[in-house]
Amino acid sequence: MNLVEQRVVDFVAATASKEPTPGGGAIAALTAATGAALAEMVANLTFSKKGYEDVQSEMKDLQVKAESIRNRMLELSQADADVFNIFMNALGLPKNTDEEKSKRTAAIQQAYKDAAMVPFEIGELAYQIFDLAALASKKGNQNLITDGIIAAINARAAVKAAFLNVRINLSGIKDEAFVADITTKMKAIETGLDDKEAAIIALYV
Numbered sequence: 001m002n003l004v005e006q007r008v009v010d011f012v013a014a015t016a017s018k019e020p021t022p023g024g025g026a027i028a029a030l031t032a033a034t035g036a037a038l039a040e041m042v043a044n045l046t047f048s049k050k051g052y053e054d055v056q057s058e059m060k061d062l063q064v065k066a067e068s069i070r071n072r073m074l075e076l077s078q079a080d081a082d083v084f085n086i087f088m089n090a091l092g093l094p095k096n097t098d099e100e101k102s103k104r105t106a107a108i109q110q111a112y113k114d115a116a117m118v119p120f121e122i123g124e125l126a127y128q129i130f131d132l133a134a135l136a137s138k139k140g141n142q143n144l145i146t147d148g149i150i151a152a153i154n155a156r157a158a159v160k161a162a163f164l165n166v167r168i169n170l171s172g173i174k175d176e177a178f179v180a181d182i183t184t185k186m187k188a189i190e191t192g193l194d195d196k197e198a199a200i201i202a203l204y205v
Contacts, residue, residue: 002078003021003022003026003077003078003081004030004074004077004078011030015027020084021080021081021084021085022077022080022081023080023081023084023165024161024164024165025076025077025080025081025084025118025119025122025161025162025165026077026078026080026081027161028080028119028122028123028126028157028158028161028162028165029073029074029076029077029080029122029158029162030073030074030077031126031154031157031158031161032069032073032122032125032126032129032154032155032158032162033069033070033073033074033077034154035126035129035133035150035151035152035153035154035155035158036066036067036069036070036073036129036132036151037066037070038133038136038147038148038150038151038154039062039066039129039132039133039135039136039147039148039151040062040063040066040067040070040132041144041147042062042136042137042140042141042144042147042148042151043059043060043062043063043066043136043140044063045140045141045143045144046059046139046140046141046144047059047060047063049141052139052140052141055139055140058135058139059139059140062132062135062136062140065128065132066129066132069125069126069128069129069132072125073122073125073126076118076121076122076125079118080118080119080122080165083111083114083115083118084115086111086114086115087108087111087112087114087115089111090104090107090108090110090111091108093107108172109173109174109175112169112170112172112173113169113173113175113178115165115169116165116166116169116170116173116182117182119162119163119165119166119169120162120163120166120182120185120186122158122162123158123159123162123163123166123186123189124185124189126155126158126159126162127155127159127189127193129151129152129154129155129158130152130155130156130196130197130200132151133148133149133151133152133155133200134148134152134196134199134200136148136151137149137151137152137200137203137204138203145203145204146204148200149200149201149203149204152196152197152200152201153197153201155197156193156194156196156197159189159190159193160190160193163186163189163190166182166186167183167186170182170183
């Protein structure tokens, strides 16, 4: 069964089990999905509310973007489990001849890259939730301001968790240019991460 089609109680139990998936990457994606969902909820509960007539178009844009991120994160939660299985299959390839060894090495290296790119997309996309959370918190239904702020908190957690998974996979990749490129992109995102979260939290606290 697809991970995200499970009941919450079963998904959490599967995470706690002896099985390696779902793991940190899937949890990062789910954390981001709930962050996007909270921002989306604020938008949905701002529509047609008295006193918020001037922000209806912004809330609609927020709702559409948040829904898109939420849905993609659910796909990425499953993708993270899938790439792990591909990596394990690569490790199990035969290595009796030089040709087999070469094919196995190539398969493992590609699997490492795929396993790095899925959480990288999770982190990169989760970072976009900050702008949605800020808009929700500043201009959305103020009865739900804490929900907008929690969306930002979840976004930060998702980025950090996802990029940890990226780094552990980068450690096995021999392509130095690939590693350098992804590392540079992650550092650019992480530079403003804490400040973005703090600025949104400060809207209420």
